[in-house]
């Protein structure tokens with residue numbers, strides 16, 4: 001669907017919180033394409049208005065024509081008009097161009113109390129009201145339009161809005177922003193009772209956020225409404241959604257910390273939070289980034305005596321056997337976690353992949369258990385702290401039942417082993433004491449499994465929200481750190497540790513039928 005084109009006709013705020021600047025942000029935040037014609041240049045900031053410059057109206061007309069001569073406009077939002085000559089120019093243009101939707105914010109006085117409309121222009125503004133489909137006065141502006149005293153209660157606001165709607169034949173969005181109390185309700189009022197269900201008013205409850213930073217809320221609201229109503233035509237849905245967005249943007253206003261006075265709202269806070277600001281990375285780019293970010297962990301693994309000695313063959317056989325026994329313990333639970341991934345997988349391909357990995361891991365455990373390690377050794381071996389810590393990290397992810405987190409946590413077992421295995425394999429020769437181990441992880445099939453695991457995790461990262469992405473990386477990084485601790489444990493386990501003294505373990509060829517199983521001994 002093409003974004004709706006919304007034209008803001010309003011004054012400026014060089015600090016970006018109100019006027020045209022706020023309108024363009026609000027239109028964009030609501031999914032529209034924003035355009036802007038300037039009625040007045042306002043030297044203002046979050047503290048107040050200093051000076052107003054209204055350019056000649058001939059130039060205003062030239063701006064308006066430049067837009068309408070070229071672009072099909074879906075909606076117009078009108079804000080600050082400044083004086084009667086500006087109002088006449090805009091009115092004439094509206095009559096000629098007849099945009100499909102006009103939302104008028106009858107800006108008269110800024111939040112700071114400064115006048116933004118010449119008092120003698122009020123009558124001209126009244127003449128423009130009937131040209132609008134919706135007007136959005138705040139409580140003081142509503143009172144001026146009703147020619148009544150300012151409302152002190154929400155009920156009075158609604159009554160005034162009904163009278164103004166009837167008198168000018170226009171829908172009114174009555175705003176509760178200036179009320180005191182814990183609520184900030186708004187209401188759509190139509191004296192002609194043309195709202196859905198033949199209603200003459202619909203209330204939109206809202207909580208009041210306790211903040212002084214509400215500069216430009218009125219501008220933002222009217223521009224957002226013009227966009228949303230033009231986009232889907234459903235007035236009730238539009239006001240509901242816009243109010244939710246506005247409340248969210250007010251809630252995040254404090255974090256902007258712009259200016260010393262009444263600061264602006266954070267128009268994109270929700271979008272930033274839900275969608276992030278990253279450009280659309282591919283799955284592979286995401287995981288390249290992950291790989292780069294765990295470089296310190298990878299280098300720590302390369303520097304371990306265990307890893308270096310495994311490569312050059314000088315590793316003590318007892319230490320290697322102890323490692324294999326721990327690995328057998330590890331693999332039993334690792335297989336369970338891969339099975340959890342299979343259970344939650346979104347596609348049959350992924351389900352089959354993780355299930356095969358689960359099978360391969362437990363098959364490898366059985367092989368170690370039954371053949372490579374003496375029968376009762378694994379039973380007698382207590383899990384070392386590094387084993388328990390790693391396994392607990394994975395089992396916790398499985399217990400929480402989030403697919404994305406589980407597959408991020410199991411990935412280092414593939415990826416680090418494949419990476420280290422490939423590099424250590426350069427040292428392999430037929431007489432190498434650990435040739436069996438080295439051959440397993442430099443294996444073609446294991447490389448393909450690792451590639452697929454990376455691909456599935458990468459796709460999940462791409463689909464995930466920024467928050468889930470961060471948690472996925474955390475699960476991945478922690479697992480990578482556990483890998484390093486696991487490799488460090490065999491040579492770090494000293495006297496008094498839970499280490500049993502295993503006999504030398506004969507190394508066999510890699511297991512047939514387990515070729516897609518992930519890292520650790522097979």
Ligand SMILES: Nc1ncnc2c1ncn2[C@@H]1O[C@H](COP(=O)(O)OP(=O)(O)OP(=O)(O)O)[C@@H](O)[C@H]1O
Pocket residue numbers: 018110111137138139175176177178184185186206207208209210211214215216217218219220221243246247250
């Ligand atoms: N503190 C607040 N918490 C939540 N919503 C608020 C708050 N203040 C204003 N609003 C909402 O913001 C919108 C604008 O209301 P308000 O009556 O303040 O308009 P305004 O005076 O024209 O705004 P401004 O002149 O500050 O641009 C309404 O939807 C209102 O309910």
Ligand SMILES: Cc1ncc(CO)c(N)n1
Pocket residue numbers: 010011012013018019020042044079080107109110111116215216217218219
């Ligand atoms: C330009 C402009 N329009 C509207 C308001 C009302 O907030 C403002 N402060 N400045």
